[in-house]
Amino acid sequence: MEIRIQQLGDEHSLAYVRSQIDTFGAHADPAAFRISATGATAFGVLEGPELVAKAAYVQAVTNWNGQRLATATVRDVTVDAEWRGRKIGRRLLTTLLRDAHERGCVLATLYPSVPAVYRALDFEIVADRSLWRLPTAGLAVRRPPEGVTVRRATFEQAAEFHDRYVRAVDGALVRTAAMWDPALTHTVAVDVSGTRIGHASWRRAEDHLLVADLTAVRPEAYFALLGTLATWADLLPETRLWASAGDPLWLVLPGNPSEVVGHHRYMARILDVPRALAVRSWPVDGTAEIGVRDPLVEANTGRWRIQASGGAVEIRRVSSDPGVEALTARALTALFAGRPGADLAASGLGTVPDDVLRLFASGPTPRVFDGF
Numbered sequence: 001m002e003i004r005i006q007q008l009g010d011e012h013s014l015a016y017v018r019s020q021i022d023t024f025g026a027h028a029d030p031a032a033f034r035i036s037a038t039g040a041t042a043f044g045v046l047e048g049p050e051l052v053a054k055a056a057y058v059q060a061v062t063n064w065n066g067q068r069l070a071t072a073t074v075r076d077v078t079v080d081a082e083w084r085g086r087k088i089g090r091r092l093l094t095t096l097l098r099d100a101h102e103r104g105c106v107l108a109t110l111y112p113s114v115p116a117v118y119r120a121l122d123f124e125i126v127a128d129r130s131l132w133r134l135p136t137a138g139l140a141v142r143r144p145p146e147g148v149t150v151r152r153a154t155f156e157q158a159a160e161f162h163d164r165y166v167r168a169v170d171g172a173l174v175r176t177a178a179m180w181d182p183a184l185t186h187t188v189a190v191d192v193s194g195t196r197i198g199h200a201s202w203r204r205a206e207d208h209l210l211v212a213d214l215t216a217v218r219p220e221a222y223f224a225l226l227g228t229l230a231t232w233a234d235l236l237p238e239t240r241l242w243a244s245a246g247d248p249l250w251l252v253l254p255g256n257p258s259e260v261v262g263h264h265r266y267m268a269r270i271l272d273v274p275r276a277l278a279v280r281s282w283p284v285d286g287t288a289e290i291g292v293r294d295p296l297v298e299a300n301t302g303r304w305r306i307q308a309s310g311g312a313v314e315i316r317r318v319s320s321d322p323g324v325e326a327l328t329a330r331a332l333t334a335l336f337a338g339r340p341g342a343d344l345a346a347s348g349l350g351t352v353p354d355d356v357l358r359l360f361a362s363g364p365t366p367r368v369f370d371g372f
């Protein structure tokens, strides 16, 4: 029988949640699940009336260079076991990503269980998020200096600080109200002027202290928040803390927690080349041309001229022919997210001309704070 790919509506909710449970395990309330209530755009592969594969994306917003990029956060990718390895996943995700591009998404992102599947669609790992295990007593690094206080905060106060903090972090999602875990307690560090300069969200888990966020813009805020969390040491000797390997927190903690009890890699794919390049920071002046070949989003294919001057940039397509040395969307995404040209060359991902590399050689390492 022929298969077809289509957008899914609520009439497919039960089949969708069944497939979700088959692949990923239990679901809180399958009978009440409605695709429309998730806010996601879902696509499915059907053989007759049977759903044999499905995937979805939610339109979110990513911070990049202080600007905001429309982002398709891809999730719930499943292909029934009997259909795996027959290009169903590729066809489904191609439809989904083209739809996201048409609806204005500049990036697509996801947490992979199998990176190779998504690399085949030009995604690349750009950030990570780990759950670190460390002794709670080891958090007490220094006495908090004068002029900083810690306070219990409302969700709104925490959200105000978090939103301000992540604006400066490439790759971080804008956290909507629905993305906050309501079970968390919030503590903020406040300076003498009453400005929030740090935030921790945490909760007591069964046998450990779980820290979901620990961010600050001043060292004294880190010290104050860490000192507060350390007061749990007698009751909960173990802390588990979510953070990227590149988090500035690791510059503050004296110890070197090496035990990771959970680890997620974050992959991205540029869906719209000119809009993605236009938001990146370009601290070096210059002009260079880069060829891109993208069979998934044809509009990306071509030679792009990057003209950077005084921090501003102009991106223009100068030819529809990308040339023989064209980069894939995967290689461009890696470069966009700060991978050195030498890594691309060494892995066979692509050869980047020196003048392009000079322009790209800047920008902080992306970090992520949210799972989905």
Ligand SMILES: CC(C)(COP(=O)(O)OP(=O)(O)OC[C@H]1O[C@@H](n2cnc3c(N)ncnc32)[C@H](O)[C@@H]1OP(=O)(O)O)[C@@H](O)C(=O)NCCC(=O)NCCS
Pocket: 023, 077, 078, 079, 080, 083, 084, 085, 086, 087, 088, 089, 090, 091, 111, 112, 113, 114, 116, 117, 118, 120
């Ligand atoms: C992962 C999954 C969605 C892939 O769907 P699929 O239909 O089997 O994949 P396809 O046949 O379309 O393959 C797509 C590409 O990924 C590659 N690929 C697929 N499975 C792979 C694997 N396990 N390891 C390495 N590469 C793989 C294929 O070679 C292909 O690349 P190519 O087209 O360049 O040759 C499917 O196998 C599945 O549902 N697995 C269990 C659930 C899961 O892991 N979901 C992902 C959550 S992030």
